[in-house]
Amino acid sequence: MPDSAATTDSAHARILEGPLASGMLRLGFPLALAMALQSAFNLIDMLVVAQLPDGAEAVAALGICDLVAMVPTILANGISNASAAVISRRAGERDARAVSFFTWQSLALVTWLSVIFGLIGGLFAEPITTGIFGAKGHYGALTIEYMAIIVGGCFSILLLLQVCAIMRALGDGTMPLVLLVGSNVINLFWTIVMVFGDGPAPEALSWAAPVAETFGIPPMGVAGAAWSTIMSRGIALVIGAIWLARKSALVTFRLEDLKLTRRAFNQIWRIAWPNSAQFVLRIFVILFFTAIITRFFTTAEDATSATAYTICTRLETMVLFLSMGWGAAASTYVGQNLGAGHTRRALAAGWTAAGYNFLFTVGILLTFLLATPEIIGFFNERPEVIAVGESYLRIVGASYLAFGIAVVFSQALSGAGATMAGFTIDGLVLLGLVVPVTLIVIAATDLTQTMTWSIIAAGNVVTGLVYAVWYRRGTWLDYQV
Numbered sequence: 001m002p003d004s005a006a007t008t009d010s011a012h013a014r015i016l017e018g019p020l021a022s023g024m025l026r027l028g029f030p031l032a033l034a035m036a037l038q039s040a041f042n043l044i045d046m047l048v049v050a051q052l053p054d055g056a057e058a059v060a061a062l063g064i065c066d067l068v069a070m071v072p073t074i075l076a077n078g079i080s081n082a083s084a085a086v087i088s089r090r091a092g093e094r095d096a097r098a099v100s101f102f103t104w105q106s107l108a109l110v111t112w113l114s115v116i117f118g119l120i121g122g123l124f125a126e127p128i129t130t131g132i133f134g135a136k137g138h139y140g141a142l143t144i145e146y147m148a149i150i151v152g153g154c155f156s157i158l159l160l161l162q163v164c165a166i167m168r169a170l171g172d173g174t175m176p177l178v179l180l181v182g183s184n185v186i187n188l189f190w191t192i193v194m195v196f197g198d199g200p201a202p203e204a205l206s207w208a209a210p211v212a213e214t215f216g217i218p219p220m221g222v223a224g225a226a227w228s229t230i231m232s233r234g235i236a237l238v239i240g241a242i243w244l245a246r247k248s249a250l251v252t253f254r255l256e257d258l259k260l261t262r263r264a265f266n267q268i269w270r271i272a273w274p275n276s277a278q279f280v281l282r283i284f285v286i287l288f289f290t291a292i293i294t295r296f297f298t299t300a301e302d303a304t305s306a307t308a309y310t311i312c313t314r315l316e317t318m319v320l321f322l323s324m325g326w327g328a329a330a331s332t333y334v335g336q337n338l339g340a341g342h343t344r345r346a347l348a349a350g351w352t353a354a355g356y357n358f359l360f361t362v363g364i365l366l367t368f369l370l371a372t373p374e375i376i377g378f379f380n381e382r383p384e385v386i387a388v389g390e391s392y393l394r395i396v397g398a399s400y401l402a403f404g405i406a407v408v409f410s411q412a413l414s415g416a417g418a419t420m421a422g423f424t425i426d427g428l429v430l431l432g433l434v435v436p437v438t439l440i441v442i443a444a445t446d447l448t449q450t451m452t453w454s455i456i457a458a459g460n461v462v463t464g465l466v467y468a469v470w471y472r473r474g475t476w477l478d479y480q481v
Contacts, residue, residue: 014026014027014171015027015171015332015333015336015337016092016336016337016340016342016345020333020345020348020349020352021352023333024329024330024333024349024352024353024356025356026173027168027171027173027329027332027333028173028325028326028328028329028330028353028356029173029356030173030174030176030177031168031173031176031177031325031326031328031329032322032323032325032326032329032356032357032360033177033325034164034173034176034177034179034180034181034325035180035321035322035324035325035328036318036321036322036325037177037180037181037184043314043315043318044184044187044188044191045062045191045225045226045228045229046059046062046310046311046314046379047378047379048191048192048195048205048225049062049195049221049222049225050379050380051201051202051205052195052221052222054138054142055380056303056304056307056380056382056385057137057138057139057142057303058142058221058222059307059310059311059379059380060139060143060303060306060307060310061139061140061142061143061145061146061222062146062222062225062310063290063306063307063309063310063313063314064129064133064143064147064290064294064310065143065146065147065150065151066150066314067283067286067287067290067313068121068128068147068151068287069121069147069150069151069154069157070283071117071280071283072113072114072117072151072154072158073154073157073158073161074276074279074280074282074283075113075117075276075279075280076110076113076114076158076161076162076276077161077275077276077279078272078273078274078275078276078277078278078279078419079106079109079110079113079162079268079269079272079276080106080110080161080162080165081165081271081272081275081331081411081414081415081419082106082268082269082270082271082272082275082414082417082419083102083103083105083106083109083162083165083166083169083268083272084165084166084168084169084328084331084332084335084414084415085169085271085331085335085414085415085416085417086098086102086267086268086271086417087099087102087103087106087166087169087170087335088169088170088331088332088334088335088336088339088415089335089336089338089339089417090102090339091169091170091171091335091336091339092335092336092337092338092339092340093339093340096252099170099251100251100252100253100254100257101257101264102264102267102268103166103244103251103257104253104254104257104258105257105258105260105261105264105265105268106162106166106264106268107159107162107163107166107241107258108257108258108259108260109260109264109265109268110158110159110162111155111159112260113158114154114155114158114159115155117151117154117158118151118152118153118154118155119152120151121147121148121150121151121152121154122148122151122152125144125147125148125151126144128147129143129144129147130144132291133287133290133291133294137301139303139306142221142222145221145222145223146222146223146225146226149223149226149227149230150226150229150230153226153230156229156230156231156233156234156237157233159237159241160179160183160233160236160237160240163179163237163240163241163244164176164179164180164240165328166244166251167240167244168328168329168332169331169332169335170251171332171336173329175240175243176240179236179239179240180236182235182236182239183232183233183235183236184232186231186232186235186236187228187229187232187233190228190231190232191224191225191228191229192205192208193208193211193212193215193217193224193228194212194217194220194224194225194227194228195219195220195221195222195224195225195228196208196209196212196219196224197209197212197217197218197219197220197224198212198213198217198218198219199218199219271414271417271419272419273419274419274420274422274423274424275414275419275422275423277423278410278419278422278423278426278427281423281426281427281430281431282426282430285430285434285435285459286313288435288438289309289438289452289456290306290309290313292438292442292447292452293305293306293309293449293452294306296447297449304382304384304385304388305388305449307380307382307385308376308380308385308386308387308388308389308392309388309392311376311379311380311385311389312376312389312392312393312396315368315375315393316396316400318364319361319364319365319400319403319404320403320407322357322360322361322364322404323357323361323403323404323405323407323408324407324411326353326354326356326357326360326404326408326411327353327357327407327408327409327410327411327412327414328411329353330349330350330352330353330354330408330409330411330412330415331411331412331414331415332415333345333346333349333350333353333415334346334349334350334412334415334416335415335416337349338415338416338477343477346415346416346477347474347477349412350408350409350412350471351471353408353412354404354405354408354409354468357404357405357407357408358401358404358405361400361401361404362401364400365397365398365400365401368393368397369393369394369397372386372389372390372393372394373386373390376389376390388449391449391450391453392449392453395450395453395454395457396453396456396457396460398457399456399457399458399459399460399461399464400460401464402460402461402463402464402465403460403463403464404464405464405467405468406460406463406464406466406467409467409468409470409471410422410425410426410467412471413471413476416476416477416479417479418476418479421470421476422467425463425466425467425470426463428466429459429462429463429466430459430463433459433462434455434456434458434459437455438452438455441455
């Protein structure tokens with residue numbers, strides 16, 4: 001038997017029959033680390049552009065752009081979760097032909113999504129930036145420049161995450177980690193080179209100038225960070241696609257499988273749209289608060305609050321992506337065990353993943369709280385930015401524990417194909433509670449930053465509690481994919 005087939009069979013047996021705690025750790029830890037490293041793309045870009053002479057405005061610009069870029073990413077994530085649910089269920093049934101078919105059909109669907117959003121980002125960066133978010137002055141100009149590139153080239157991240165989702169659906173948590181570690185290393189190097197080019201740079205980064213001069217790269221500023229991110233993800237994507245086509249025992253390449261069919265679209269989209277809508281809803285709420293902060297707490301001359309909020313939300317993505325990694329492991333366990341008829345094991349998998357995620361989130365939270373000035377100051381040393389960042393993390397930080405639990409259980413439900421439950425929960429809590437309360441506070445009193453942070457924290461806690469109660473009921477276990 002080929003090595004790839006032996007590896008696949010071993011992972012399949014471990015998911016269905018091995019010790020749950022150790023098996024979840026073996027699959028979940030690489031996935032969680034890989035997803036956490038995905039957030040490092042944003043942190044690396046922010047750290048490097050913060051060293052520019054207009055670093056404060058550049059950091060704030062990246063904040064808006066990355067939130068907008070998360071919209072197609074989250075839509076694609078819904079497709080990834082849906083196709084992973086179908087693929088893992090078929091893998092549990094040992095239907096290799098169906099695994100291959102849905103693998104390439106899902107990649108075709110994500111490709112079309114990439115084209116649509118790439119055109120939107122390239123053509124409408126300015127009206128999105130100035131019309132919706134009210135970005136002003138030099139801050140607005142930087143935002144437009146970065147958004148046109150990073151959203152226009154969204155194919156690199158959408159397809160890379162889809163390839164990684166297929167791998168973890170088949171029980172492989174190691175290759176996604178390799179791809180994301182490698183792409184992060186490439187991104188770190190080329191971001192520095194392309195941002196500063198052959199021009200002046202901080203002393204610690206002066207090594208980049210000779211490299212840039214060799215390749216004829218001028219100083220590109222925030223645009224250089226965007227181009228580096230797309231290039232590094234693109235390299236990882238090509239390697240991942242080749243590995244998937246040649247190394248996976250359950251996936252064989254047929255050219256006709258790349259032609260999207262109505263059957264595959266309907267089956268994937270039926271599960272995907274509530275999951276996509278759910279995460280878009282979450283991003284909408286983040287954008288809602290971003291718009292509030294930009295309009296209420298910034299001016300054309302002072303973007304302090306937007307800069308601090310951007311830094312904090314970027315740090316927050318570490319918790320989000322870490323939780324998505326453990327949730328992805330839970331999704332794989334749930335899907336494959338339901339496919340094999342192991343209902344009780346599928347239910348226990350979500351609790352096990354949530355427990356691991358809780359422990360890792362505690363570690364991140366303690367790091368944030370014990371070293372807040374140093375962490376915020378690492379990206380921007382202005383005392384007023386650090387003060388706003390400290391206020392945010394002190395109030396919102398503890399709610400990350402509940403937020404992480406919500407993300408894990410949401411992904412576990414996706415593994416069963418029960419994505420409508422997650423969409424309903426988020427809709428009721430976020431649109432039915434968080435947004436209305438915020439608008440009422442704005443109408444009734446003078447909104448302060450402390451009030452804003454408290455509303456965000458309360459929303460995280462309520463969401464986590466509702467997810468835990470719903471998951472425990474177990475009614476979703478009978479959902480058919």
